Amino acid sequence: MDVYEHPFWEEKSEKCLQCGSCTIVCPTCYCYDVRDEVSITLESGERIRVWDSCLLPDFTKIASGERFRKSKLDRYRHRFYRKGLYIPLRYNFIACVGCGRCIKACIPKIANPAEAINTILERKSESKGKLIYKLPEGIEAKASFVPEPAVIKRIETLTESEKLFEIEMMARDKFDFQPGQFVEVSIFGVGEAPISISSPPSENNRFELVVRKVGSLTGKLHSMREGDKIGIRGPLGKGFNTKEMEGKDLLFVAGGIGIVPLRSLIKYILSENNRSKFGKIFILYGSRTPKDVLFMDEIREWEKIRDVEIKLSVDTCPEGMSWDGCVGVVTTLFPKIEIKDPKNTVAVVVGPPVMYKFVIRCLKDIGIRDEDISVSLERRMKCGIGKCGHCQISGVYVCKEGPVFRYSEIKDLPEAFS
Ligand SMILES: Cc1cc2nc3c(=O)[nH]c(=O)nc-3n(C[C@H](O)[C@H](O)[C@H](O)COP(=O)(O)OP(=O)(O)OC[C@H]3O[C@@H](n4cnc5c(N)ncnc54)[C@H](O)[C@@H]3O)c2cc1C
Ligand code: SF4
Ligand code: SF4
Ligand code: FES
Secondary structure, eight states, X not given: OTTTTOHHHHHHHTTOOOXXXXXXXXXXXXXXXXXXXXXXXXXXXXXXXXXXXXXXGGGGOOTTSOOSSOSHHHHHHHHHHIIIIIHHHHHSSOSOOOOOHHHHHOTTSOOOHHHHHHHHHHTGGGOOOOOOOOOOOOOOOOOOSSOEEEEEEEEEEOSSSEEEEEEEETTOSOOOOOTTOEEEEEETTTEEEEEEBOSOXXXXXXXXXXXXXXXXXXXXXXXXXXXXXXXXXXXXXXXXXXXXXXXXXXXXXXEGGGHHHHHHHHHHHHSTTTGGGSOOEEEEEEESSGGGOOOHHHHHHHHTSTTEEEEEEESOOOTTOOOOSEESOGGGGGGGOOOSOGGGEEEEEESOTTHHHHHHHHHHHTTOOGGGEEEEOOOOOSSSSSXXXXXXXXXXXHHHHOBEEEHHHHTTOTTTOO
């Protein structure tokens, strides 16, 4: 564990061709991608698993372009840590049977796990950094790989790139979920995408999704109409712990479409039945430009509720648009609020990957403790239930043990915050 920053990783990974052969030939590597293959008549098809490799640069790439293992070194080292630490911790065995296939397949001859471990042990004194690693508490995913039928009941255009979809589960009377959980939206022939639930829990079988159009599945969803059928798997992942928030002041910080999962939590907390269980509520919400602000009408309604203070910012206000809020990134809103009792305040942060470290610095400055900060993290996801390996941050499955984490649980994982 204390060899995370060992120079060995750099020396070897420099030669890596990023071909992925070491993982493809390995009998114990099992990470995969999911694709839809459709017949030439478009009348039938199947959803298939295809091998994928954590050595390939796009393995962790998300819609905003962020890659969570940016360098060859990160990806090269991850393979050894997965085999030698993350899997042993989780399942109690080493994920290498010593078959030697990777040694043969690797052209620059750098894939040999035995060589890596022996060299590092011999040169242990050269190590600089330590990986502090503990598995967060997980939940058992109840969902299967099979999507359930659902129908789009209502579509609302929110901005140029975001639409709201009200979904009804056709084979269920009630759809139970926690704010912060997500579903895998499935369109046959196109694929699946993880999307957060944006409405609060209800007594019926309906819920809302807000989807930004960025690629094939989200593009197809944007072209669909009310009454069209889709598939849903879920609810998936671990949501916000609302019990722990009771009796506390709450500070919500949202960036961009981070407001989408937060809306589920905010509406739950502000509902008539629940409002009295929580203290004062602060909402800081930053968007790119005024036309990207989501749920403005609802925000105006939330502001009218007792002890709710909301501050909005936009990164820029282009000519021709009007804006009476703050111009600047979301952290410029912090001086505008006064948190009187930081030790009795829970903060919840959801936004683009780049936002977290700056917001967390502000939270620490005002005295909010690490264990009182919750974050919801976006990662590339395929299976959504801890099988395909795509969403891992240093061995933690974001789809299963997250996407909501207590900051104190994951702050020491080097891959958690870029
Ligand atoms: C837990 C979670 C909750 C999310 N909630 C929302 C939400 O509420 N609203 C919303 O608009 N978006 C949300 N996203 C992002 C959304 O899943 C991606 O934008 C979507 O998967 C892109 O699919 P696509 O087929 O349209 O894009 P593609 O055509 O597949 O690719 C476009 C880009 O998206 C990236 N991408 C592809 N597949 C995934 C994937 N499975 N996960 C992440 N990135 C991917 C690709 O690397 C590429 O850069 C969420 C993601 C996660 C992990
Ligand atoms: S030696 Fe280990 S890591 Fe290499 S292919 Fe065989 S099982 Fe996989
Ligand atoms: S086989 Fe060798 S060169 Fe190819 S990705 Fe694996 S370590 Fe890199
Ligand atoms: S998305 Fe497959 S393991 Fe998390």
